[in-house]
Amino acid sequence: MQSSSVSLDMSARAPSSESEATHAADLAMARCAEGDDAAFHEVFSALAPRLAAFLKRLSGSPSLADDLVQETMLKMYQARGHFTPGMPVVPWAYAVARNCYLDAARAARRRPLVLEDTELGARNAARPSPEGDGEQNLIARRAAEAVERTLAGMTTLRREAFVLLRYEGLSVAAAAQVLGASEGAVKLRAFQAYEMIRTELAKLDSR
Amino acid sequence: MPNFDDIPDVPSRPRDSRPRAPGFVTAARLRAPPATRAELGKRRRAAIALSVAWLTVQFLAFGLRGDLARLSLGYVLGLIVAPLSAGVLAIVAAAQQGQLGLGARPLSIVMLALMCPLVFLVAGLAVPAPYRHGETGNLMFGAYCLNSTLAWALLPIASAAVVLRGAFAAGAIWRSALLGGGCGLVAAALFTLHCPVVGKTHIVVAHGGAVLVSAVLGGLVFSRFTRP
Known part of the structure; x- marks a missing residue:
């Protein structure tokens, strides 16, 4: 696979x-x-x-x-x-x-948290090939679900730091102000979230 | 039939191209429109004036300490001028918008809020008594000064919380604690102009304690108003 x-x-x-x-x-x-x-x-x-x-x-x-x-x-x-x-x-x-x-x-x-289908899956997944490869779509969907599941399972502090930096495009400084935290704390939380997601995706790859 | 061509063309009324506000905006306006920037500016100036008037009336009612002429310059600077200045700066720092409209950097706010009570602690311990055999105070004196300083600080804190309702979208607790601590410092500095006790324990615990309580009150209670 x-x-x-x-x-x-x-x-x-x-x-x-x-x-x-x-x-x-x-x-x-x-x-x-x-x-x-x-x-x-x-x-x-x-x-x-x-x-x-x-x-x-x-x-x-x-x-x-x-x-x-x-x-x-x-x-x-x-x-x-x-x-x-x-x-x-x-x-x-x-x-x-x-x-x-x-x-x-x-x-x-x-x-x-209740997991529902969101556009997160579509944005996270690798783009399917133009020919509509079914296997690619399946991989992409599973990856998206894994990301959603991991986000739902992590602490709010990590999730919000990661979401603001990764999906909302805020700078670290801006995210720190929004969250009322230091830039160092925001980077750490986002990195921890990233590692959690990467671990989940690695498990998916190994199956 | 008259000649309508003799009537000049009136330009058709331009369509209102501004989109309609969302439903809740209209509903909110029917009840009480939220204050504009100009209105809030007036309220801020009124709150400042009210706070200054309150402190002035309290100070005139309580009166100046009888040993003012015996106070050393260091005592006046350390326990009155410095806390007063620090208090005003703390209030300004709490209310400032910062680069993103979310206040100053969070770490700065936290450190400043923690420093407010420390100002009196450090000054009270560091500044020597201005003269020998001065009044050292007892428990009753301490309670009197603590309660009175808190009472002096309460109205400025409350009026600030009302005027700044919904203003602290981020960091509301620490910014409100800084606001409370700042008001406490101003009140404590002014109260020191009345209180004749020169004992360090009294100054640190009673006057400094009031600053600490003001900061905690600001952070835990008034932050509920300042947070949108």
């Missing part, structure tokens, strides 16, 4: 269109902070999908993630006066989203 070729390098997200959208969201949030309610719709449109993906990866549950996105956006709107024009809105949004997730996790008294 050909080994899975899941890449876990800390690659950057797609460039210019995303950075333009992010910059537009920054400006829209600044306008909302000054009292323009309609501008928040632009913030919502720009950030909701990104936050949904982040919260899905943290919680493992798309339905919970959708609820948490709504809660996050509501809290951002209510705290709009504290947003400083010129600041990026994305790290702030991640921090608020993380708080919402932690509150939900505490309320659920750390119930085991």
